Amino acid sequence: MINKIVQTMADAMAGIKDGSTVLIGGFGAVGQPNALIDGLIEQGATNLTVACNNAGVGHVGLARLMELGRVARIICSFPRSSDPVVFETLYRAGKIALEIVPQGTLAERMRAAGAGVPAFFTATGVGTKMAVGKEHREIDGRTYILEKSLPGDVALVEAWEADRWGNLTFKEAGRNFNPVMAMAGTLTIVQTQHVRALGEINPDHVVTPGIFVDRVVHVPYGDPSGF
Amino acid sequence: MAETDTAALKPFSRPQMAARVAQDIPEGWYVNLGIGIPTAVADYVPLEREVIFHSENGVLGMGPAPEKDKIQPWLINAGKQYVTLRAGGSFCHHADSFAMIRGGHLDLCVLGAFQVAENGDIANWATSENDTAPAVGGAMDLAAGAKRLWVLMDHTTKDGTPKLVHHCSYPLTAVGAVKRVYTNLAVLDVTERGFVVIDMAPGLTFEALQARTEAKLHTAS
Numbered sequence: 001m002i003n004k005i006v007q008t009m010a011d012a013m014a015g016i017k018d019g020s021t022v023l024i025g026g027f028g029a030v031g032q033p034n035a036l037i038d039g040l041i042e043q044g045a046t047n048l049t050v051a052c053n054n055a056g057v058g059h060v061g062l063a064r065l066m067e068l069g070r071v072a073r074i075i076c077s078f079p080r081s082s083d084p085v086v087f088e089t090l091y092r093a094g095k096i097a098l099e100i101v102p103q104g105t106l107a108e109r110m111r112a113a114g115a116g117v118p119a120f121f122t123a124t125g126v127g128t129k130m131a132v133g134k135e136h137r138e139i140d141g142r143t144y145i146l147e148k149s150l151p152g153d154v155a156l157v158e159a160w161e162a163d164r165w166g167n168l169t170f171k172e173a174g175r176n177f178n179p180v181m182a183m184a185g186t187l188t189i190v191q192t193q194h195v196r197a198l199g200e201i202n203p204d205h206v207v208t209p210g211i212f213v214d215r216v217v218h219v220p221y222g223d224p225s226g227f
Numbered sequence: 228m229a230e231t232d233t234a235a236l237k238p239f240s241r242p243q244m245a246a247r248v249a250q251d252i253p254e255g256w257y258v259n260l261g262i263g264i265p266t267a268v269a270d271y272v273p274l275e276r277e278v279i280f281h282s283e284n285g286v287l288g289m290g291p292a293p294e295k296d297k298i299q300p301w302l303i304n305a306g307k308q309y310v311t312l313r314a315g316g317s318f319c320h321h322a323d324s325f326a327m328i329r330g331g332h333l334d335l336c337v338l339g340a341f342q343v344a345e346n347g348d349i350a351n352w353a354t355s356e357n358d359t360a361p362a363v364g365g366a367m368d369l370a371a372g373a374k375r376l377w378v379l380m381d382h383t384t385k386d387g388t389p390k391l392v393h394h395c396s397y398p399l400t401a402v403g404a405v406k407r408v409y410t411n412l413a414v415l416d417v418t419e420r421g422f423v424v425i426d427m428a429p430g431l432t433f434e435a436l437q438a439r440t441e442a443k444l445h446t447a448s
Contacts, residue, residue, distance in 0.1 A: 104325030
């Protein structure tokens, strides 16, 4: 019997190595897998590269992981937030490397990774500092730059519903990067608000099929807050 | 500039600027409104004129802000404000949301900007090459991907420095992307000739507008 549901956070986090690239879902607080981030803090892996749209708020979650010195490099589109104090302090002190990526390029790089596409051409960023050092090519009269895929050793994802095969649904704007990161992660770990029996989720409503998911942990925390 | 030029000048207010953009959006367009002043444009499109607003965090068919007792905590826009979903609206993940943008499916994007150049270059994400923490978000995708890009911004900075320029001095967001600019002083199309003035604030002369603009202005005819 396939059962991807694990009973403890330690089981969910088992085997994450130092130096891993970790993809973290969410857009602001909505759809952000905070319990898994806390689990990663507890688990202890360090020298991490983190890809996440934002760079943490206040001193909790991703900000705390960074404050503890566990993140060597962050890949994001928008490191600002209502309280980006931890990121800005580390960044000014030269203690964290930053790779700024246009938000659509960030999403597409991970989708490409999940789909086995090693690189792709895009018009986004042409003529800007994002294009510096990248291969340019003219295709049918328009100039594009080459962007590489962004695979994760680990993806941390928040879902609304999950079953023991790892089929997932999402809640409203909580979907955001989560399905894309689930595809791009070698080890995809999901926290879900609701656990459903196999077959209970309407197959027409499954957004992320279980093939992209490795572990599921039940975290019924309620509604997001704090951006 | 001559004082007589400013005596009768009535710049467009923020609501007037937003309403003017809204008035120019036809029914049926798919539209992304940038964070900041452009967000207000939606307030001036009547619900019966069906314009479909997109938010890059995966919301298509976004409606107005909810009343306080009807907030849906999982339903936010790209500015991380609570919004509503209209009947017919839908959610998608980030790669699909940006496929709508980068695949040329949006009819219009309206962004704010620091500078717009006469060839349509836009600078709207950083004011220095050495920004302490540069944050680009979806601006480069929107500017390069939407079918047309309009900019909504003040005509000059607070100290009077022109924002319509020959060449952007700030880091670029996209090259040659802007098609129209709405400011508190004028509405201008970006054409092969450069900026063409199609409307001006009451009490403003073409010469007075030119005096507040670095780039050369052209009349419509």
